[in-house]
Every structure is written in structure tokens, then in C-alpha cells.
Amino acid sequence: MSRRRCATAAITLVCALAVLVSPDMMNRAYAAPAPPPVSSPPAVPPPPVELPPGAGASGAGTPAWSGGTSGKKSLEDVRAEIEALYEQAASATDAYNLAVEQTEKQSTEVARLAEDIVKGQLRLDALKQQAGAAARAQYRSGGLPPEAHLMLTDDPRLFLDGVGRIRQSQKATQELIDELTGAQDDLRTYTADAGTQWQKLETGLAAKEKAKKQITERIAAAEELEAGLQKEELARLAQLESEAAMRAQTAWLSSGVVKDINRSASARGKKAIAFATEQIGKPYVWGAEGPSSYDCSGLTSQAWAAAGRPIPRTSQEQWRLLPHIAIRDMRPGDLIIYHQDASHVGMYIGDGAIVHAPRPGRNVTLAGAGSMQILGVVRPDK
Incomplete structure (x- = not known):
């Protein structure tokens, strides 16, 4: 240059x-493809109940007492309505x-x-x-x-x-x-x-x-429905809930879907089950993940975290991201996802039972695995 x-x-x-x-x-x-939901046989409705005037004005978009011009509604209808409200709250919680x-x-x-x-x-x-x-x-x-x-x-x-x-x-x-x-x-x-x-x-x-x-509105509407009932009606309502769960569980077991399920839990599955069952009796609180209270997916996610296997926090994400298992192949420790929107989850512990946090007003408890509408099963440690 x-x-x-x-x-x-x-x-x-x-x-x-x-x-x-x-x-x-x-x-x-x-x-600068999931197993079909199990339908329960129709229940025989109890005699209609006289409802208090103006009861159940939920303000949540769901009419509380809408049993017609007579102002009467069966307890079975009330049970179904309360169940629907809590399912909506569960979906909103997710x-x-x-x-x-x-x-x-x-x-x-x-x-x-x-x-x-x-x-x-x-x-x-x-x-x-x-x-x-x-x-x-x-x-x-x-x-x-x-x-x-x-x-x-x-x-x-x-x-x-x-x-x-x-x-x-x-x-x-x-x-x-x-x-x-x-x-x-x-x-x-x-x-x-x-x-x-x-x-x-x-x-x-x-x-x-x-x-x-949405959560607070649905729970408030459900609680208002329950508050409008007399003491004996509340007892009968609890009985109806138990009977409905039993019918669904019996139908599920009678289908033979679990007759060949005899697998043992994995080592981590046993730890997860131990953690979850230790929480029995603690209250359901939406959004809670322990140690004094849980919602459904808070319980399952914390149980598997305690077993050394972190999983998604919500039931919908657990369903979306964890490996799917056929019901006939499930083993204790697997998670059963419920309802079409995957808004509830419980942990299978064997013998046709789950441990789960049901809903507001209830505690962590054992229940029949078929007592609710099953969407499918996922395995955290596959």
C-alpha cells in the first residue's frame, strides 16, 4: 500500500x-386417547325440600335455587349444583x-x-x-x-x-x-x-x-347453597354425596378395569405415597401446597417433590406433560386425573383407592379411585 x-x-x-x-x-x-368416563346409575331423588325465600343468590352466574315456579328443589338437584360449582372452582384454581x-x-x-x-x-x-x-x-x-x-x-x-x-x-x-x-x-x-x-x-x-x-365467586355460591339448608338437610346432603361416590366406585370396580392391577409402587412412588398419606386430615385450601393445607395438585406435586421427582404444579399441566398410562397398567404412586378439563387429581395408593385433597370445606382423605369421572392416568417416574 x-x-x-x-x-x-x-x-x-x-x-x-x-x-x-x-x-x-x-x-x-x-x-436504546383417554379411558371413557364412568357414568353413575341414576339416583332415586329424595322428596322435594321447601327452600327459604331468596336463598342462594350466588351472584356467580349460576342460579342457586331455580327449581321452577313452586320454589321447590330436590336435595339431589342441590347436590349436583354444589358439585358443579366446586368443579368450576377447581378449574379456576388450576x-x-x-x-x-x-x-x-x-x-x-x-x-x-x-x-x-x-x-x-x-x-x-x-x-x-x-x-x-x-x-x-x-x-x-x-x-x-x-x-x-x-x-x-x-x-x-x-x-x-x-x-x-x-x-x-x-x-x-x-x-x-x-x-x-x-x-x-x-x-x-x-x-x-x-x-x-x-x-x-x-x-x-x-x-x-x-x-x-372466579374461585371466590364459585365457592361463595356453593357455600350459600349449603347455608340455606337445615341441619337435617345438610346431613342428608352429605349422605347423598357419599352414595353418589359409592355408586360410581362400585360401577368402576364392577367393570373389571382393575381386576388385573397388582403392580407394586416404585421406590420413589412409595416415598410419594408416604408423604401424601401423612397429610390426611389437613384442610383443602385453594392455591395451597403445604405444609398445613393443600389443594389437589399442591398435594400431588409436593408428594412427588418429597420423593425427589419434581413435577408440574397443576393437574392440567400434570396431565399435559407427564407420561400417560393405561388404567390396567397403573401402579401405586401414579396420578389419576379427573374431569374432562383435568381440573382434579388424586394419587393412586392401590386396592382401588386414592389419597386426595377433595375441595373447600373438606380435608385430605382417602376415596375410591372411581368415585369421580376419570380422564386418565399419568406416571411421574416413568
């Missing part, structure tokens, strides 16, 4: 560096739990990105100071690039030494420009990602509040 071309290239680099460290540049950088889990992850991601933005800005500031120092050094040398000074010497040895230094300087300058550009790109990326995660966080918080509202 001739001395004139070399000098021209150096002057171009100096001009580019001056643009990078200009105030305008700095401002831009800173701105949505709430999922929203809580997602917002926790998104909050963590937003915090991490915020740290990256701070680190990126500090790195960019340091690079700008380095570039500014190079520009000031050039200014102090009279505003001429090294090539211009080199052209003024008549000493061949000094000229050759100067060529080497110029090449090193050009390489360092290019590396600085590349690093500064990369830092600016990283900062823009961090900022865009943080904005996206923040929007997701806001969406998750809105979903959480919506689900919470």
Missing part, C-alpha cells in the same frame, strides 16, 4: 471513531396456580434482564470512555493520523517501525469499534426482551386476578 493510500485509510478510521463517540451517538445508545407459577418465572426473568441492562450500560460507558480517550489522543497529536506523521520522516528504519505500529493501532481501533457496536446491540436486545417479559408478566397477573375472582 502506498503512503498516500495508507494515510487516507487512517484518516477514515479516525473520522469513524469520532462519529461513534459523538454526543448524538451516545444519546442513541442510551435510548388456572390460578398456573398463573402464579408463570408470573414467578417471568418476574425472575425480568429481574435478570434488568441486571443485564445495567451491566450492558456500564460496559458501553467504559467502551465510550476508551474511544473518547483515543480521539483525544489524536487531537493532542495535532489532529493528524499516524500515517501523516510517518510520511514526514525520511528515515527508512523509522518508517518500517511506524508501519508496524500503525497496523497494530488499526487492529485495536477496529476491535474497539466492533466491541462498541456489539455492546450497543446487546443493550438493545436486553431492553426489547425485558419489555416482552414485562408484558407477559402483566398478562399473567391479570389472568391470576381473574381466576381468583
